[in-house]
Amino acid sequence: MWRSIASRTSFTATFARKLSSFQNPPSQVIHNFLISSSYYSHFPSRQHLGKSPHQIHSFSSHSSSISEFETENHDSTSSEEVELENGAGFVDTHDVISSKEFRLTPEFDGNDENNDSQIVGFSSNDQELETGERVSSEGVSEIDFEKLKNVESLLQNDLDGSFESSLDGMLLTLNEEFVVRVLQTPLVPGDNLIRFFKWISSRNDFKVTTVVLSELARAICNDPGLKRIDVYALWDLAKEIGEKESCVVNAEILNQLIAAFSKLGKGKAAFEVFGKFEELECIPNVESYYLTMQALCRRSFYDWSTSVCQKMLDARMLPESEKVGELISLYCKGHRSREAHVIYLAAKEQNRHPPQKAVNFLISCLSKVDDTVSLAQEMLVDFSGDVRKHAINPFSWVIRGLCRKKDIAGAKKLFTEMTVKGPPPGNAAFNIIINSLSKAGDLDDAKEMMKLMESRGLKPDVYTYSVIISGYVKGGMMEEARKVLSMARKNHPKLCPTTFHTLIRGYCKLGEFDKALKLLSEMKDYxxxxxxxxxxxxxxxxxLESLDWKTAEKLLEEMKEKGLYLPGITRGLISAVKELEQEAVGSEKEHAKS
Structure with missing residues (x-):
């Protein structure tokens, strides 16, 4: 034990000599070092060392010249005193504090006579660079913050032709950390960062790394005031570096470029970046496909986007559900519902679940085209639970599509399924079926459907009645049409003009003008x-049909009283019929005289 104490005594004396070589340090003494290091733990307790004053040797002459001392774990401990025999010395731990300038390496154990070289900051291997940048014995350079500040200040100002020469005059020793810190400087225009990057690239003592290029890409592409010229300049640099050095440009850097071009509305440029992945020895990731497709769809380059989409599907690299929904919506907006449906199927296979809003949008678009209605109908199978319960609109859209392509049987089947499994059909679904049946001449089925509608607690609206009336008028069954009109009057005190307009046309087509005039006068009563x-x-x-220009003139006067104006062609028609009749009457009179 005492041999161990002697070795530590030797270390303490060596350590004191090291400290005394510094000029004008603050008056602090070594406390944390002794308390928190393994060195102090090996000292015997004070009671074993003895308490005689003549055995205690003070370090006060050294303690007054020590600035700060910091242990490896930065702990502060309570004040204690350590006494050493054999003239080793006495340390008052109240006078010991920590400092970043002096710390012991973890390997120090107090047994090595050369352990004084383990004190970082005193190593004989440390070197001071001519530039003022310190390099430790491990070869790690520390940043000269004064020069860093000078470079940052230079970049934040408007640069002139002397920019490069000013940097040369600073005699900078470049390393990755220093360059990254410069590129992280706020409020630096993008073109200044580009010029700085070109300058460091031209230096023989610095090699561009992925970290540095990534930081430049981040600074340029995330700039709120993103400029097209800066992004194109960054892209040119990336291509130049990628052609010279392999494995420097990576997918993340290219993704940032694609995203920046997308923000600028440069879909072709984004597609060019995507096309360079293989040449630059990069493998596209999920974001690469998503960002490229997004950029192309925003500029309506759907053919190019489809080719990227196919590659994405082949690589099975679908983005997260929200982004899948966005891609589906972008294709639907561009009337590419088939391509959107392919993405939907791939997402379904890979257990991705796009937002319901995007799914509904896709069903709506598919239902508008006869060739894709069946695809929309297949998607309804995936609806279950609460989603199906609130999916009245998607089901109605599919029913409308089936009716439009005259697949009435398919529409009725889906409608029946809705009544059994849900979602419960509303007025829109009933009206679609009734309208289709009426147009197809299945008026009895249409009326039965209307009764079913009422039995389910729904009230047929004016449109429902008008659809059935139109069907009867089309078939020339005016009496049946009037009966439906009477039903509509009972349930709706105010009908729409279209209902009467349909009946008036029907009467005129049959030449029953008296009934048409009577219905016209009844309109105001409703x-x-x-x-x-x-x-x-x-x-x-x-x-045209009865040559009754007199009644026509009366109707014209009635229109004027109500502030309605008849088209000039129809007014001319009244005059032409009137003149024709007058000529015919004149001819008859002349013929009678002769």
Whole structure:
């Protein structure tokens, strides 16, 4: 034990000599070092060393010249005193503090006579560079913050032709950390960063790394004031570096470029970056495909985007669900619902679940085209639980698509499925079926559907009645149409002009002008004001089919009183029929005289 104490005594004396070589340090003494290091733990307790004053040797002459001392773990401990025999010395731990300048390496154990060289900051191997940058014995350079500040200040100002020469005059010793710190400087224009990067690239003592290029890409592409010229300059640098050095440009750097071009609306440039992945020995990742497709779809380059999409699907690199939904929506907006459906199927296979809003949008787009309605109908199978419960609109869109392509049987089957499994059909779904049945001449089925509608607690609206009336009028069954009109009057005190317009046209087509005129006068009793269409159709029919220009003139005067104006062609028709009749009457009179 005492041999161990002697070795530590030798270390203490050596350590004191080291400290005394510094000029004008603050008056502090070594406390944390002795307390928190393994060195202090080997000292015998004070009671074993003895308490005689003549055995204690003070270090006060050294302690007054020590600035700071910091242990490896930065702990501060309570004040204690350590006494050493054999003239080793006495240390008052109240006078010991920590410092970043002096610390012991973990390997120090107090047994090596050369352990004084383990004190970082005193190593004989440390070197001081001519530039003022310190290099430790491990060869790690420390940043000269004064020169860093000078470079940052230079970059933040408007640069002139002397920029490169100013950097040369600073005699900078470049390393990766220093360059990264410069590129992280705030409020530096992008073109200044580009010039600085070109300058360091031209230096023989510095080699561009992935970290440095990534930091430049981050600074340029994330700039709120993103400039097209800066992004293109960055892309040129990336291509130049990638052609010279392999494994410097990576997918993350290229992704940042693609995203920046997308923000600038440069879809072609983003596609060019994507096309360079293989040449630059980079492998596209999920973000690469997503960002490229996003950039292309925003500029309506759907053919190029489709080629990227196919590569993404082949690589099975679908993005997260939210982004899948965005891609689906972008394709639907570009009327590429088939491509969007392929993405949907791939997401389903890979257990991705796009937002329901995007899925509904896809169903809506597929239902608008006859060739893709069946795809939309297949998607409804995936609806279950609460999603199906609230999916009235998607089901209605598919029913409308089936009816449009005249697949009434398929529409009725899906409609029946809705009544059994949900979602419960609403007025829109009923009206679609009723309208299709009416147009197809299946008026009895249409009326039965209307009764089913009422039995489910739904009230047929004016449109429902108008659809059935139109079907009867189309078939020339005016009496049946009037019966439906009576039903509509009972349930709706105010009908729409279209209902009466359909009936008036039907009467005119059959030449029953008296009934048409009577229905026209009844419109105001039901809160409906006749519009120009009703008058125009009736006046044309009176003139062309019955040559009744007198009734037509009365209707024209009635229109003027209501502030309605008849088209010039129809007014001319009244005058032409009137003149034709007058000529015919004149000819008859002359013929009678002769």
């Amino acid at each position: 809160g409906v004001v006749p519009n120009v269409d009703e008058y125009n159709k009736l006046i044309q029919s009176l003139c």
